[in-house]
Amino acid sequence: MTKILSLPKIILFSFISSVAIILVSAQNYDYARTLDRNLFGLKQEKLTHFRLYWHDILSGSHPTSVQVVAPPPSNSPTTFFGAISMMDDPMTEGPGLNSKLIGRAQGLYGFAAQGELGAIMVMNFVFMEGKYNGSTIAILGRNKVLSDVREMPVVGGSGLFRFARGYVQARTRVLDAKTGDATVEYNVYVLHY
Template sequence: MAIWNGRVLNLCILWLLVSIVLLNGIDCHSRKKKLPKPCRNLVLYFHDIIYNGKNAGNATSTLVAAPQGANLTIMTGNYHFGDLAVFDDPITVDNNLHSPPVGRAQGFYFYDMKNTFSAWLGFTFVLNSTDYKGTITFGGADPILAKYRDISVVGGTGDFLMARGIATIDTDAYEGDVYFRLRVNITLYECY
């Protein structure tokens, strides 16, 4: 029985050594995956007007949750940590808030860092115009102080059925705690 256990142990060690030698020759990181050519690119703007307790008539977003004891109508804390906002913002093809909208940006963002401005975004562009019909869904981290930030395009419907890609966003305009405009450069790599 001891001889049998010794042979099994020797075979296991031999198998392990052969596996290491064979796998060592395979370098998974030496070949970089080449991205396919983008199948679609578009640039849209969305305009967020934050409810501040006085602008209910034209506000397109509002805080719905905040840390214990915070005032929900006025953003609190240096970096708004813990604040959760929902929005239903107009989308335009140029940076003018008063341009005819091509759809709505609907979703939420929450501030997720205590020591700098950072948020996590989850939203959908609901598009209904002569040029675009359907939805594009986005999700990802938004380190707000960076000039350009990439978030994932995770799906879509209609003209954007099952779309996948990257959206590069930048804060195109900012007016205190009341208004900001995001420029969203959408590059799709999967289009159906």
Template structure:
């Protein structure tokens, strides 16, 4: 009788053994995926945006092109600018000052996509033309504006950034109401050709 029990105990414990072995192997692969590789290229640029407000036509580098039914195209809508679509052609510099020499342009759009949270969805191209870099980088992603840092994906590029893939970390450096903001873009590329 003892012999029968021990063999049935062995059989009933073997599925548990294989389950835990499978779980251990799965967790091991998950841990390996979490380690970030070292970037193959990185750069930092500053994005300066001046929104047209009806009075600053000469200095504006962005404009509201669509607004919700209750809004208009010179003042961002409430609540949380929801429904506004802004197109921009903004200068990029290598330091915080707008007066410093531009190294390119940020061109694209952002749209405010939430009534509950102050956030935007970004789709734009960095057009770089400096002694250090020539080419474009395409970026896209969700931007929760009140977070200290946010990340958007680098999904492609041309020139020095041919088929680049990576992450751009956005940090708000300054803002003046809804008319001006300056962001620091810390770009790390993980696929470079």
């Protein structure tokens, strides 16, 4: 004997079936969600330009950059391929080391090119002065050391530079061939909120 379902039972069955299908086939993304940018106070982006001087000091009793990995002896002594240095370099407002200290460049650089003097730079510009005090700009990129101008990307930041992006241009102003000490002018162009 065939039993015929009433219309309310058919509707209820369809509803329960639909919910079951949705529950079984839905993908759960509890770890990520889209947020309203206004919740973070993100308004219009600003473009800020900094000109600062980075002092990489290898000599003396208190160097600001130290080699932590030496290049293998079989590599070319002119490229330093394989060498890695850790740095905590002063950044000043003017080109002289006695100029006003505005922050530190902290990170590392490794010589990553076999045929030329080229480094990978991984560093944070840590600001210690004015309204940017405590904020950082993260830079990661290739530095073809002997070029007149080198460009590296800004890949992020913290504090006033959250969600930052942009680029830096580096120009060597002083290089002591005997000690390896260098003063480099950095022009930083950073988009931030």
